[in-house]
Amino acid sequence: MVMKRIFTAIGVAAAALALSLSASSPAAAAPVEAPTPVKSRIENAAAPDAAVEQRTCRARFAEGVNHRLRAEAESAIIGSIPAGTWVQTSCTRVAGGEYTACGVSSDFWMEVYWNGNWGHSAWGCVKDWEFTS
Template structure:
């Protein structure tokens, strides 16, 4: 009788654990889908960037020719408001200030330029950024989030 009771308890534990796992997975999938619908991506009308402003990755799969290239575009947002400069230099003309938390189209690679101190760091890396109809440069050390858009 004791073995039977222990066996039933063990089966019931596994059963309720499985129900809990399924319920947690369901709840998580629901929260992920609802947060995705709650914060839609901001539409961005950006001209097609020049080849210097996109990442090129070689594609070597058959039957694609060896010289084929896939082009990718990116976007980023900055932790603080950052200067949008004409050149990647601290003394370059400031075109505008990009507000914090604003998603903007950017190059998929960082570039080097003049050294600066911003957002608590000193660096010489810059992001090429598209803002209000013009390409320019902003401090890479202030990038909070970055992602491929295509």
């Protein structure tokens, strides 16, 4: 009976030691980070500091997009920009309402000049974007 208690105590101590070692190992301590979902194909494009240099930009869209009055999916449509058409744009993106278009979800919009009007179109649909000056 005494031997059984000694072996039980040794087993409990060994199990406690094993658990404490596994909990303090680097693999168990470091949480696995999930990848950040991609919201736009060009979200990381760097624009110049506006205070340093004023630049102009242009973009073209992968698909035909709505040209909206405001940066919101429910905003009035003031035109439609055909796919592949180069348009004058601002050199920065603007935050607005959430939308899903061109296979991505985002809340970033691009200020676009189209048919004599400034408006907004979905940043996630931009195929090509570049500085023009």
